[in-house]
Amino acid sequence: MASKLKTRIGSLEMNNPLLTASGTYGNGREYSSIIDLNCWGALVTKGLTLEPRAGNSGVRIVETPAGILNSIGLQNPGIEYFLREEVPFLEELEVPVIANIAGRRIRDYEELARRLDPISAVAALEVNVSCPNVREGGLAFGTNPDLVFEITSRLRKITAKPLIIKLTPNVASVGAIAVQAEKAGADAVSLINTLMGMEIDIERQKPMLGNIVGGLSGPAVKPVALRMVYQVFRQIKIPIIGMGGITKGEDAVAFLLAGARAVALGTVNFVNPQAPVEIKEYIGQYMQRHNFSNVEEMVGLAHQERED
Amino acid sequence: MLQELALVEKNEKVGPDIYFLELKAPRIASRAEPGQFIHISLGTIYDPLLRRPMSILNAREKTLTVLYQIVGRGTRIMTRFRPGDSIDVLGPLGKGFVLEEAEQNLLLGGGVGAAPLVFLANRLRAKQAKVKFFLGMREGELLFLKDLLPSGIDFFASHENSPRGEAKQVTDLLPPHLEQNGKTSLYCCGPEGMYREIARICNDCGDFSIQVSIDRRMGCGVGTCLGCAVKVKRPPREEPQIVRACVEGPVFRWQEVSTDGF
Numbered sequence: 001m002a003s004k005l006k007t008r009i010g011s012l013e014m015n016n017p018l019l020t021a022s023g024t025y026g027n028g029r030e031y032s033s034i035i036d037l038n039c040w041g042a043l044v045t046k047g048l049t050l051e052p053r054a055g056n057s058g059v060r061i062v063e064t065p066a067g068i069l070n071s072i073g074l075q076n077p078g079i080e081y082f083l084r085e086e087v088p089f090l091e092e093l094e095v096p097v098i099a100n101i102a103g104r105r106i107r108d109y110e111e112l113a114r115r116l117d118p119i120s121a122v123a124a125l126e127v128n129v130s131c132p133n134v135r136e137g138g139l140a141f142g143t144n145p146d147l148v149f150e151i152t153s154r155l156r157k158i159t160a161k162p163l164i165i166k167l168t169p170n171v172a173s174v175g176a177i178a179v180q181a182e183k184a185g186a187d188a189v190s191l192i193n194t195l196m197g198m199e200i201d202i203e204r205q206k207p208m209l210g211n212i213v214g215g216l217s218g219p220a221v222k223p224v225a226l227r228m229v230y231q232v233f234r235q236i237k238i239p240i241i242g243m244g245g246i247t248k249g250e251d252a253v254a255f256l257l258a259g260a261r262a263v264a265l266g267t268v269n270f271v272n273p274q275a276p277v278e279i280k281e282y283i284g285q286y287m288q289r290h291n292f293s294n295v296e297e298m299v300g301l302a303h304q305e306r307e308d
Numbered sequence: 309m310l311q312e313l314a315l316v317e318k319n320e321k322v323g324p325d326i327y328f329l330e331l332k333a334p335r336i337a338s339r340a341e342p343g344q345f346i347h348i349s350l351g352t353i354y355d356p357l358l359r360r361p362m363s364i365l366n367a368r369e370k371t372l373t374v375l376y377q378i379v380g381r382g383t384r385i386m387t388r389f390r391p392g393d394s395i396d397v398l399g400p401l402g403k404g405f406v407l408e409e410a411e412q413n414l415l416l417g418g419g420v421g422a423a424p425l426v427f428l429a430n431r432l433r434a435k436q437a438k439v440k441f442f443l444g445m446r447e448g449e450l451l452f453l454k455d456l457l458p459s460g461i462d463f464f465a466s467h468e469n470s471p472r473g474e475a476k477q478v479t480d481l482l483p484p485h486l487e488q489n490g491k492t493s494l495y496c497c498g499p500e501g502m503y504r505e506i507a508r509i510c511n512d513c514g515d516f517s518i519q520v521s522i523d524r525r526m527g528c529g530v531g532t533c534l535g536c537a538v539k540v541k542r543p544p545r546e547e548p549q550i551v552r553a554c555v556e557g558p559v560f561r562w563q564e565v566s567t568d569g570f
Contacts, residue, residue: 061535
């Protein structure tokens with residue numbers, strides 16, 4: 001049964017279609033005492049920048065109905081620390097690791113790709129052009145189709161590792177941007193980063209988050225994410241990694257049927273660290289029930305002309 | 309960190325909106341240290357979404373106890389736990405108190421948040437240390453905590469609603485106990501305003517150290533989401549660092565915590 005869950009993103013082969021969503025799993029270390037990290041198809045690291053970043057001040061996380069708003073602000077110890085302290089840990093894992101990178105200028109992304117390209121423990125790069133929480137988090141790139149083309153084609157020249165462009169839902173047409181990523185040579189796109197939102201503390205008469213606005217994730221965003229995956233699937237041929245509020249097996253299957261070739265779990269990790277094990281099991285059972293022999297057969301199946 | 313299905317043994321109202329939860333969770337209980345916390349699943353899948361971090365009132369052999377107050381929907385849902393229910397618990401989490409060698413140990417707690425000091429008092433007394441316990445409350449609603457303390461502890465209470473002239477804040481009780489030779493270790497659980505006041509009172513008092521438990525909104529509770537940031541300054545490093553209340557804390561040395569903006 002295990003082998004039928006295999007899937008691939010460009011040249012990256014994975015034992016199953018489940019990834020961690022960047023920023024929800026550290027680099028795996030924290031959860032390794034309660035779960036076998038090799039249960040994942042791939043681990044996606046916390047967003048990396050060239051320099052260390054302290055992140056945003058004030059309240060960074062607020063629970064909302066069926067979701068959370070966060071405004072962490074890309075806190076991370078920088079690429080030097082990552083290469084020195086985290087890579088040795090990641091090298092020991094069997095599961096492939098995808099490094100998520102973010103920058104302020106195009107040359108930051110280029111430099112990060114150059115530094116990560118020779119690292120064998122990094123199987124692919126996910127390019128964050130969609131962080132809603134910092135001015136220099138790439139959102140200025142991610143909302144502009146020409147800049148997404150520019151950044152993707154420059155990185156394409158630097159690395160042969162699979163390039164995944166993580167797109168923001170906070171635009172009028174995510175499809176137009178995905179098309180540019182594909183044209184520029186991306187191997188896949190990740191859909192979606194968080195949706196911009198806010199909450200107000202009515203007793204203090206102030207925004208709840210220190211940064212005023214933040215990114216909404218969790219089950220509340222699932223229908224929005226699913227719709228975007230479905231629409232973008234019709235516009236590009238490269239694989240889509242679907243994410244946004246996946247909480248149980250049924251959600252993951254829905255994303256595959258909408259057109260995702262793999263799915264990422266984010267917020268659910270905070271709630272139920274065993275979610276990948278449970279979701280993987282559900283997908284296997286679902287495939288058996290519907291006589292699918294591999295994940296590929298399910299991808300985009302919801303698009304077929306209905307006869308009933 | 310462990311994940312364990314804990315069996316609810318008791319969940320009783322012990323004061324106005326205050327509850328005492330007793331869990332059978334042998335693996336977590338046997339590893340827990342004073343000041344650490346557990347992260348409890350409410351059993352709701354979507355809403356409220358997140359687990360609830362709860363400090364540990366006491367841990368003995370197979371049993372963990374928690375003291376909580378209804379402050380919102382999550383804690384209200386917790387009041388519905390019934391003996392015999394199984395709840396999903398992560399723990400023990402975070403870094404607890406460092407038990408120091410000192411002439412005297414002063415434990416200062418404000419409100420329900422004082423809970424971890426009961427666990428700490430037990431550990432300190434097991435080492436025959438000299439312990440004084442100071443508890444601030446509104447009007448006696450937490451006096452039952454005295455019965456959970458081991459013998460040989462001096463217990464003092466302050467009441468916000470007490471008549472003029474008596475101690476209203478837990479910090480009002482502190483000054484006479486600082487006039488002595490040798491090292492004084494202070495262990496504090498309460499609001500940050502209380503910590504500031506304690507530090508102010510201690511300022512000219514010679515040899516003392518202050519450990520505090522810092523409260524932050526948490527997401528994951530295990531160190532991955534970076535939601536519970538605390539700004540600390542740790543010499544010899546000049547510039548402040550951002551650390552996680554859930555991993556590097558919740559217990560910190562007060563003098564290293566900077567509260568501006570975080």
